[in-house]
Amino acid sequence: MSYIDxxxxxxxxANKDKFIEHAKMGDSVFMELGALRVVECWGDDIHExxxxxxxxxxxxxEDEEVLFSWIEWPDKATREAAMATMTKWMNDPSKADPRMDPEKNPMPFDGKRLIFGGFTPVLDLKQ
Incomplete structure (x- = not known):
């Protein structure tokens, strides 16, 4: 079964277009590392x-919107291998994919407030 980040x-x-460009560049790396799907969603109906x-x-x-995103991996092993590659890049930026370089592809948001986690699907209904 797949694995989800x-x-x-x-x-x-004001950074919506910058975010989309940032995501296009960075998300292509996840696809090359084995992701099946990457979905980026811009908040449209966020209730208080x-x-x-x-x-x-x-x-x-007040001037920010909430974004919800996920990466679908074929399995946890593929995700772990991709994360190991990204960790190597963080430890040795000279070997990193330039699309993940914050100077070449700056985050248009405050990365300190990003929350994330890995999830094992327990139910997957499809049409």
């Missing part, structure tokens, strides 16, 4: 919660 980000609304919500989770400001 999920992400929630706050991004300035009483205890918690997406905006609170990433401390989104």
């Amino acid at each position: 999920g992400f929630v980000i706050a991004c300035p609304k 919660g009483h205890t918690t919500d997406f905006r609170m989770a990433v401390k989104a400001e």
Whole structure:
């Protein structure tokens, strides 16, 4: 069964086009490392919660929108191999793919407020 990496980000609304370009460049690396699918979603109907919500989770400001994204991998082993490659790049930036270089492809959002995690699907309904 597939493996999913999920992400929630706050991004300035004014940076929507920059985010799309950043994602196109960076997400192509995930595809080359074995991802089956990468989906980037721009918030459209984010409700305010009483205890918690997406905006609170990433401390989104009034001028920011919440983004929800995921990467679908064929299995956890493929994801782990991809993450090992990316860790090597972080440890030796001279060998990194230039699309992942923050100077060549800067994040148009505050990466400190990005939340992410890996998930094992337990139910997958399809049409």
